[in-house]
Amino acid sequence: MDSKEKIKKWLSENTNTGVKFLQRLVQEPSKRGQEGKAQAIVVEKCRELGLSIDLWEIGDDKLKSHANFHCDRTHFEGNPNLAAVKPGKGGGKSIILNSHIDVVPEGNLKDWHDDPFSGIVKDGRVYGRGSTDMKGGTASLLLALESLIANGIDLKGDVIFQSVIEEESGGAGTLATVLRGYKADGAIIPEPTNMKLFPLQQGSMWFRITVKGKSAHGGTRYEGVSAIEQAMKVIAELQRLEKARNIRLNHPLYKNIPIPIPINIGKFSSGDWPSSVPDVAVIEGRMGIAPIEKVKEAEQDLEECISRLNSEDPWFVAKTVELQWFGARWLPGSLELEHPLMEALSKNYTSVLGDNPIIEASPWGTDGGLLSNIGDTPVVVFGPGTTAVAHDANEYIEISKIFKSAEIIACTLIDWCGEAGVK
């Protein structure tokens, strides 16, 4: 039996313990600022596997002063970041396996059939907040590692497993791993891609636009200028900009996507009294950044659009529209489709599942943007969960996909890092 067959066999024999591990992980509500207990479960598993543990609280000056630190969290005590290394025997390529431990809030409790952190198993699925995004992915990575270690399969290159905080809030955890020196020849991030391969990831950033009007009594509204009406002109400009940016984008993976890099208006708020002409409107939105685009270029596009309005529109000449970048940011990521890591993953996908993988570009940013742009580490996003249920009530993950993903990843590690022999 060769190593890959041993892995398949081991995984099929260890379903129950794998599922139980994921259930325990889901049962710890690792919302922002409460990641510690779930992280402890991961650390315990890494110790059991004999990995070399690096556990630290992020937030030093180097991190906080970094240009890509977009984070409003004030303290990180008690909720550490983890890197756990299975050192290679030498002569092979290294790889980072990056997963985040933080989960988004559970939302409206009434929408859940069970407790959001039940980790209950039903119909071959594990349910609960974070099951798909992305504790199921974490389980896949650790099962992949355990299947190698349990079968005594040594690799030539280092495998660096990371369990980071803050992904959902802009990536300070992964940025901290890069600044601590963790880089590799490749990386896999098991975000919920429904087992598709995402070599490209759309980045994104948030903006706030403030539009001014002139207040008046609603009965003489012609004496005022409605900030709502003025904001509608700004929205029309944003729509034009979105169109222009998407026409410019030309990549085979995007040919079937209606709007590859959307400008989304997520929030519009103006006025506080039905009988008054509102004098301020605030728009908040998310601007997509193309995988191959520099953040600065995308920023300039929007800044120029607003500047043009401010110089050409008579009202805005008098009352300047204000643009502010705020909140979280996700860097885009881009890997050539023919990259060896893509080949290795694709090959093992096909041999495990008997089909070619679907290759797409992600419509959202991941920590991969930081690993690739700041950490110079080529990234493929590939994981067992599904975006459709992430961040939603009754989030779940299919157990079979966790184990198939683990098998594909373990086999890819053998090919990528190189087998050093069996103990």
Add this chain to the structure above:
Amino acid sequence: MDSKEKIKKWLSENTNTGVKFLQRLVQEPSKRGQEGKAQAIVVEKCRELGLSIDLWEIGDDKLKSHANFHCDRTHFEGNPNLAAVKPGKGGGKSIILNSHIDVVPEGNLKDWHDDPFSGIVKDGRVYGRGSTDMKGGTASLLLALESLIANGIDLKGDVIFQSVIEEESGGAGTLATVLRGYKADGAIIPEPTNMKLFPLQQGSMWFRITVKGKSAHGGTRYEGVSAIEQAMKVIAELQRLEKARNIRLNHPLYKNIPIPIPINIGKFSSGDWPSSVPDVAVIEGRMGIAPIEKVKEAEQDLEECISRLNSEDPWFVAKTVELQWFGARWLPGSLELEHPLMEALSKNYTSVLGDNPIIEASPWGTDGGLLSNIGDTPVVVFGPGTTAVAHDANEYIEISKIFKSAEIIACTLIDWCGEAGVK
């Protein structure tokens, strides 16, 4: 010296006590639910003048079940309504002098140069919340009455002075006077018209429109439907409706008004996350009602507009736009320009000020709508304050205008009610 000359003389000799009365009135912050203390000052003055006092707490079932009771206030204890009558000697026309005692909140304290309830006198003005809207008007009415009584001038018709609560919140106080039986051959309401005569008043009512979209992640916004974009279609329809309604309106007093009966969008609120496609948008606004229009007709106009959208627009066929009438309402008011009360006021305006009065239509509703529509009492709105400073920081009223208004009103009472002789 005839009666009108005596009135002029008395008013010129009683400036100080008149101003002090107004100052005391302004110094009692009679915001909604706290009208009692200011009302007590008015009652005291009416007792002093020997008027027949009717002081009562409104809120009986007859009021609360009335179709024009649009009020969310739960109790009225301790903040009574007042009617105070100077009975006529018989054979003359009666008149109601209606003023409201409630004032709007002071707004942002930082915008005020002095305490909002200082009642301070500077440069011939009394400053403070409510000075112009409309305690200065109340002072004019009481000075008019006092100038008659002090000079022993008896009238043939009844003069019914009213100091009501709730005008700023939709008129439950004045509605209560009508339901208690107070009607007359005419009425003057000294709202801040800057001494113009307003025989016509625009009515208004509030609406709330809820527009639905479909939520999605901003990175795949094409999978959702933006409630903001859908709401923009509704706003475009409201703009068309406003245009059509104003073209239809044809009245000489409106020929110079850009939009006689506006539909004002005062509030727009949608979405709560920059990266999500918002699935609900809520618009709140105020619809103007033409002076000669029935409320029901105006309601139908907007209801039909929304129904049309709901039957013709494919998205709205699936996700119905909801229209809700809510909050306060002000009935419109309309008096023919040649009405004898208009003539009496105009004549005395000219003889006191040496000029013809400016006659306009008010862009806002007053309690006059209730007096005329429900109480069958012809109404002219005429007062010393100015709309421009009402509801704003540093509200003030010019003292000279209070006394000129008082003189015009007192002389009008003589002509309207008929002089019964001097004691």
